[in-house]
Amino acid sequence: MRIVIVGDGKIGSALAEQLSREGHEITIVDRSGTPLQRTVEDLDIMSIEGNGATYATQMEAGVDEAELVIAVTAQDELNLLCCLIAKKIGAKHTIARVRNPEYAEELPLISDDLGLSLSVNPELICATEMARTLRTPSAIKTDTFFGGKVELLKFQLPADSPLAGRTLMELPGITKAKVLICAVERGEQEIHIPSGSFRLQAGDRISFVASYAGAQQFFRQMKLAAGRVRRAMLIGGGRIAYYLARQLVEAGLDVKIIETDPERCEELSVRLPKAEILCGDGTNEAFLRACGIETTGAVAALTGIDEENVLIGMYIRKTWPKVKVITKVNRTSFQSIIDSMDLGSVFNPRNSASNLICRYVRAMQNSGSSSQIETLYKLVGGKAEALEFRVSESSKLCGVPLQELKLRENLLIGCIGRGGQIIIPSGQDAIEPGDSVIVVTCSAGLGRLEDILARGPGHE
């Protein structure tokens, strides 16, 4: 698919990398040549220097023949203008990043006129993911499938857990909860898509699929359950903090926001009347105690500086192990180190946004073919993926018991959704038309459900 990305910032470059890996033809446009050079250095993409909101630059970038234009510059207005012009020139779909909440609320009014296919607000997406995690505080990370009916949860196995040292086959003997472990991370590099004989170790970071109730039951039986979070403290009062606070307040939580800038505090106080806004330095230990950190159920480190967030996260994990910690990290380098540190749940706004767009692109690509991707999540810093497919009538996988399917290596079917029912599949279950299927895999770029089958020799 021909895709033009306007704006080579954090999201732009992440998208370029992800989408070109998936085999799309990417042209990236930016005003300044310096970031372009860095992006183009290692990627097989084309770069154009110029103002992406002008006709001339867009023509040069081939927008007239592009299927999708993604405008992710730093300015909302520019992004909207880009999409407007791109649509005029002949781009089939357009995606704009619109992060200003004032525009975001009015977007439904104008997005038809602009011909906008999707608007993306990275901070809002990230905040929503964080809020979801707070719902199940036992998990480090939570993703949802089937419109929220099934969750993909990640947690770290404590040393005293009854699961440590057991194989997956023994799992049903330990817990009655219906869960399916679909990915295990070990150390900094290893990732396994486990089979039945796989033996768990203490310290493994385990991802599993379950319904909400199943997950709660599982955590209770594993004595990992943490009570519902009733008080949350957000350190740093940026955009994500605002969106997160709004969602948490709506859910009935007590929210405290700590922010150093008095003006921003006043602004937040106007927009979030129910939240408690505290003006002070969130990296000051005494101040945190004074704010009542001991009584809070969750802390989110959301300042603009990664190092501060990491330190706050580590400090709180160490001092109050019962407190649920969310750490925001903007940079994606040194991912393996970040993963190996005890920071609670780590979120990266740029990844959240680019994953959402990639999901959209895949869905677009498959809208014509037999099986569609509904949802896609990157796990473990992009090393594995969880995908949700809808099964069509004509799929050749239908009716075949799973144990007879010859699947690719490092791939498993995590869950089948059938008419509101959730099936954690065993070897005897079969896929039927109309089902939704969750697939977890290490190989990137699955486009259709049929791709889960191992290919014959000769293909790679």
Next chain:
Amino acid sequence: MNKRVIVYVLGAVLLIEAALMLLPLLVAVIYRERTGWYFFWVLLGAAVLGALALRLGGRKRSAMYAKEGLIAVALSWIVLSLVGALPFTLSGQIPFYLDAVFEMISGFTTTGSSILPAVESLDRCMLFWRSLSHWIGGMGILVFMLAIVRMDGGQAIHLLRAESPGPTVSKMVPRMVDSSKILYGIYFGLTVVQIILYLAGGDPLFDSLCNAFGTAGTGGFAIKNDSFSSYSAYTQTVTTIFMALFGVNFSIYFFLLRRKFDLAWKNTELRWYVSIIVISTLLITFNIKSLYHGDFGYSLHHAAFTVSSVITTTGYGTENFDLWPEFSRVILALLMIVGASAGSTGGGLKVSRVVILMRAAKAELRKILHPHTVKVITVDGKPVSGEAVRAVSTYFILYVLIAAASVLLVSLDGYDGSTTLTAVLATFNNIGPGLGLCGPAGNFAFFSPLAKVVLCIDMLLGRLELYPMLVLLMPSTWRKK
């Protein structure tokens, strides 16, 4: 350094060369030439070796960075020439292997300098292989490889970057594989048109093919002892036009194909390139008119052919321009240095670099007069970054230094200044004939082995735009850590 990925690339190149040798083999079968057997044996050897290298390097071909790309390209071209030279020596048609290697490097780098006093004495399959090497070398063997072999994503860009002529790699479409396909498509298309035009003029098929290959790659190996003199004026005119066409940046043709005529028309490099050709042709025409009894048309015809041949670094000749007045000879020597457009099959310094150098010099001069002037150098209405200007300047300095060092080494042979200097210029810029003893009427056979090796390296340096070969020759590349 990842040696496996380099071995893998070399293997692929050997296999492609083996496949290409099928063509001279076919020629040998058609003309019933016994020397064709040597192509068969070399082809077989190259195929086996290539397949082995693929297996050896193919297990885990990851991590190719700029350094691996540069080295792989430089080694590919050397291996290509060493293997390509074997049939000549084995068959005894060029008895000395160094001479055969010189001839083959000259072929693949599209230089066209020959050590053969009389090319007509070669078998047809040998002549065909010589000309074909121009066609392969013109667009680049690795570009060809990338068009047919799948390499992992972003890594192969380093190969393309190392092989493509010009200051920057201008991609025409996002994906490199598609870029390579388009390049070869245009190249192939233009060559076919030229062959058809030759055939329409009544030239034999064999001549048409060989001459078209030589023109397309801007090579210059002729299949007649007197190069192009004995062909009809029609054939010569077709050659003049196509030489000039192959010296144009190929992205211009892509603009035309996509009907973006204004982008093509407003291209600075194209305008300079055309202007230089027109002005030089006119100057030389008036300068040589008296030689041809004042016949303006005749003078123009040969001046145009020679200018087109020299600026695109092809090196075909209709007249012995070594006998022309000094003024014309100096113009030709200057054209040798300027060379063709970036992104074409021609060699030399490249018009776009000259444009940037000129504008940079002008800006610097202005700065001396008005120290507070801010002048950004632009090409095609786009600013050229200080870094790009610096890169071009560095390139120019290296270019001059290497040329000077080569002249020094070649001068050990003790030939006259004009011969020594133009021998280096003609090989370094991939032109072919120089002036003096190595002029259109002469050849390069008389040079000592040392001088031949130096000229061989110059040809490779010139074709690959210095850096790949320089990296290869740098001791730090090979030092064990």
